[in-house]
Amino acid sequence: MFCDDIWQRTSDLMRAIHEHPFVTALGDGSLDRDTFVFYMVQDARYLEAFAKALAAASVRAGDSADAAFWAQSAHTALVAERELHSGYIDELGDAAKGIATSPTCLAYSSFLQATALSEPYPVIAAAVLPCFWIYQDVGTALLAKAGDDPAHPYAKWISTYSDPEFAASVERAKAITDRLAAAASPDTREAMAQAYGRAAAYEWMFWDSAWRREGWPTAEWLAP
Ligand SMILES: Cc1ncc(CN)c(N)n1
Numbered sequence: 001m002f003c004d005d006i007w008q009r010t011s012d013l014m015r016a017i018h019e020h021p022f023v024t025a026l027g028d029g030s031l032d033r034d035t036f037v038f039y040m041v042q043d044a045r046y047l048e049a050f051a052k053a054l055a056a057a058s059v060r061a062g063d064s065a066d067a068a069f070w071a072q073s074a075h076t077a078l079v080a081e082r083e084l085h086s087g088y089i090d091e092l093g094d095a096a097k098g099i100a101t102s103p104t105c106l107a108y109s110s111f112l113q114a115t116a117l118s119e120p121y122p123v124i125a126a127a128v129l130p131c132f133w134i135y136q137d138v139g140t141a142l143l144a145k146a147g148d149d150p151a152h153p154y155a156k157w158i159s160t161y162s163d164p165e166f167a168a169s170v171e172r173a174k175a176i177t178d179r180l181a182a183a184a185s186p187d188t189r190e191a192m193a194q195a196y197g198r199a200a201a202y203e204w205m206f207w208d209s210a211w212r213r214e215g216w217p218t219a220e221w222l223a224p
Contacts, residue, residue: 002181
């Protein structure tokens with residue numbers, strides 16, 4: 001199956017994600033608050049692009065149940081996930097507005113939007129899959145380590161991505177992607193694997209860019 005294969009092929013990257021200092025500090029609660037807010041600001045912007053890619057998948061889906069799933073997921077990204085973000089971002093108030101969109105956030109968002117606009121439907125499905133699956137994998141691992149402690153500073157983040165309802169949506173996205181891959185030509189299947197791998201790499205880069213609070217190296221000459 002496509003998903004089993006790709007999970008195997010990206011296992012080194014998954015280990016690096018789980019071991020990244022941003023992720024381990026998120027899990028043990030030691031993550032600096034401003035670093036987390038920087039991440040949340042970037043993520044709120046990223047989610048708009050992600051939701052557009054999901055909406056494109058809905059438009060392109062041949063099957064109406066799949067179309068409804070992608071449209072529902074776009075709604076979840078824009079409403080439920082962003083609600084989680086605004087709770088954390090409100091703490092920073094106007095200062096959040098001054099945080100420039102990072103190069104990595106822009107690159108990942110642009111990749112998803114370009115894929116949504118110009119690639120076949122199965123490739124769009126593969127490109128958005130890491131956004132579901134990797135977050136559920138990380139959320140579940142952090143819950144196992146941190147436990148269900150409401151006093152944990154990032155409890156809401158952990159419970160959002162370890163939620164069984166979110167896990168069900170991941171299973172659905174995987175099932176759709178597996179079905180599309182099974183019916184795809186070898187070239188399309190390879191393009192799906194490339195798109196999945198690229199998005200998974202961007203997932204690591206997104207944590208890393210937040211950890212470094214990545215800015216534009218050109219900022220001293222041109223405001224980003
Ligand atoms: C970068 C990123 N990737 C995935 C997710 C989970 N939808 C997220 N909120 N942000």
